[in-house]
Amino acid sequence: MLLWPLLLLLLLLLLPLALLWQQRSQHARWAWLASLQHHVAWGALGWAAAWQRRKLEQSTLHVGQSQQQALRWCLQGAQGPRISGVFGATDMSTFRNHFPLTKASQAQEEDSGGQVPPATSPQYPGEASLQATLLGLVALNKAYPEVLAPGSTACVTLTSPWPSPLPWLGHALGRVSPTGAKDPVALLLEALRSPGLRTLEAGTAVELLDVFLALEADGEELAGAIAAGNPGAPLPGRAAELRQALEQGPRGLALRLWPKLQVVVTLDAGGQAEAVAALGALWCQGLAFFSPAYAASGGVVALNLWPEQPGGLYLLPPGAPFTELLPVKEGAQEEATSTLLLAEAEEGKEYELVLTDRVSLSRCRLGDVVRVVGTYNQCPVVRFTCRLGQALSVRGEDIGEDVFSEALGRAVGQWPGAKLLDHSCVESSILDSFEGSAPHYEVFVELRGLRNLSDENRDKLDHCLQEVSACYKSLRFRGSVGPARVHLVGKGAFRALRAALATYPLSPFPPEMPRVLRHRQLAQFLQRRVVS
Structure with a gap:
């Protein structure tokens, strides 16, 4: 709906060009046309942006009403037997009872009817x-x-x-x-x-x-x-x-x-x-x-x-898709089951995003975790911290994506001249790399400034992991988890991996980049490119 008035405005503003076009030399009129076109485009964009800003201000000032409208829009656009009994109703208790929380992988399986889902589209x-x-x-x-x-x-x-x-x-x-x-x-x-x-x-x-x-x-x-x-x-x-x-x-x-x-x-x-x-x-x-x-x-x-x-x-805007917040509790043993609306978020707390869209109509846990750092009118302002699906756990230790990245950053900082370009992790069971040892992490890194990894450098990652995770340190002390094994891959290894991921049907890339590989073929892809 917005594009039509924008296009009409552009056409009206460009009508005088036909008369003025003949009055200038070819080079001058091209430069003049480009400048005029730019100013017209910015005029149209400024008008449209101001209209969207007013809508955003109103929706964030009245976040409860805005979320009710977003939920109603999702329900009205959905079809199928799952919405019988809740169509037209936006009572949150009824909605939550009728639609239990699901994870992204479960939602994909339901939507695909058990078939392999296609690669995600880069359109939004x-x-x-x-x-x-x-x-x-x-x-x-x-x-x-x-x-x-x-x-x-x-x-x-x-x-x-x-x-x-x-x-x-x-x-x-x-x-x-x-x-x-x-x-x-x-x-x-x-x-x-x-x-x-x-x-x-x-x-x-x-x-x-x-x-x-x-x-x-x-x-x-x-x-x-x-x-x-x-x-x-x-x-x-x-x-x-x-x-x-x-x-x-x-x-x-x-x-x-x-x-x-x-x-x-x-x-x-x-x-x-x-x-x-x-x-x-x-x-x-x-x-x-x-x-x-x-x-x-x-x-x-x-x-x-x-x-x-x-x-x-x-x-976090209050419009469609309908967004809920699931509190993230410390420790992997206990999970929250009750979600909050945007206005109920507390500063300093972490939440997992739960989205309901008009197509699938499932309360999908995305796995993306945010920390609330402020408010904009009545809506939370956040930083994204990690993805729950990218955690490592070979003995229930649950090393989160953010925790592992912190440890790896500390370790690379102790490798003279090294700059980290990319990394991925694999749990040893994926590669069957126990070799008589305790389960452990296999870590693949691509670096600049360092061509070989010494045993001393490799050991630093394990020490840093113990520094950032008391649970990992305890498991290492008892011998339940073996030391992390670090492998240096050759130049361009991750560029080739991303090219392979783009054609892999179960991969969320683009735009997401997995840091923990769950498929043996992808792990072996990196394993074949190890140089040190």
């Missing part, structure tokens, strides 16, 4: 996606003026970080990325040909990490294409700049290629923190990172209205 329909795009663009432009000026933005992946990409808007705002490109190399080449970029976009941080790894691996070929004019006019000078920038190594490469670059825009999702850290420490050193939204299970679940805040602050 819904009003939350439109809000994230419009409000995110305006907030980004306010925080970093001129980053969205004509010719200042390029997307280097086939997927966009904006949940509702709005192709016509990207063209009007003067992005340098070729329209309708289906080849990631073409996107990268166009970005490399444009030294004046201020904003670099990618679908997710792990995808951008793969872009920079590919740039290093294929830099000479890319420079040759730019020099030969494939595509576009030959740019031998720019090709020489690319070669010189690559010769100086990965640290600060983005700013050497694009001196005016200010911000990197990627879509946040599970498993992206390591890639963001690696990019910030090496290729994108000195640049700000911004994600307009947090995506999970194929949809937008939170909005980012604060580009200037590091670490990702997100607002």
Whole structure:
């Protein structure tokens, strides 16, 4: 509904172009047209964003009423025998009693009728996606003026970080990325040909990490294409700049290629923190990172209205899909069974997100855990901390994703010159790697600055795990759990793994990146690429 008035406004504002077009030289009128088109697009975007902001303000001020409307919308759009007796009713007790909590894997099995579910789509329909795009663009432009000026933005992946990409808007705002490109190399080449970029976009941080790894691996070929004019006019000078920038190594490469670059825009999702850290420490050193939204299970679940805040602050909106909060209790033995509404969230507490959408109509536990750090009107402002499905447990110790990442970060910090690019873990039973020893973790890491791992370095991860987890330390002391085994994989191993994950039917990627592999074939995929 929103696109029609926007398109009408664009058409009305562009009508005078036919008369003025004949009054200018070809070069001047192209530049003038691009500038006018940009201003018209921003006018339309500003109007639409202001309308969405007013809607968001009203919904977050009256969060109880907004959530009732979201639930009613979900119920009215659903079909099937499960909704008999609750259709039209929005009493929370009736709704919760009729629809028990399910986990994401259970919901997939029910929806697929026992068949293998297809790979998830990178599209994110819904009003939350439109809000994230419009409000995110305006907030980004306010925080970093001129980053969205004509010719200042390029997307280097086939997927966009904006949940509702709005192709016509990207063209009007003067992005340098070729329209309708289906080849990631073409996107990268166009970005490399444009030294004046201020904003670099990618679908997710792990995808951008793969872009920079590919740039290093294929830099000479890319420079040759730019020099030969494939595509576009030959740019031998720019090709020489690319070669010189690559010769100086990965640290600060983005700013050497694009001196005016200010911000990197990627879509946040599970498993992206390591890639963001690696990019910030090496290729994108000195640049700000911004994600307009947090995506999970194929949809937008939170909005980012604060580009200037590091670490990702997100607002949980009260609209569809209907969102509940399940308190996360300490210890794996006890689980909460009663959910809360958004207005009932307490600052400082952690909750697992529970979503009900219009299609499946199941109260699905996403596994994504948030910590409430503030409020926006009556809605919680959160940080995403971990995913429950990415925990390690060979003896019931339940090492969470955030706990393991902290331990691994401490260990890598003690490896001289090492920078962590990526990692994945496997419980030893998956690989049948007991070999007469106690069950343990198999950890695969990809590093920069370190070609071999000594036994002393490998042991540091196990020591760090004992420091961050008293339960793990106790199990290690009793011998119930063996020491974690660390393996160094070769360059590009995780890039190849992600390519394999993209075709794997049960994988949530994209956009999520698993840190604990549950399938033997994927674990063996990394095992074959161990170099130390």
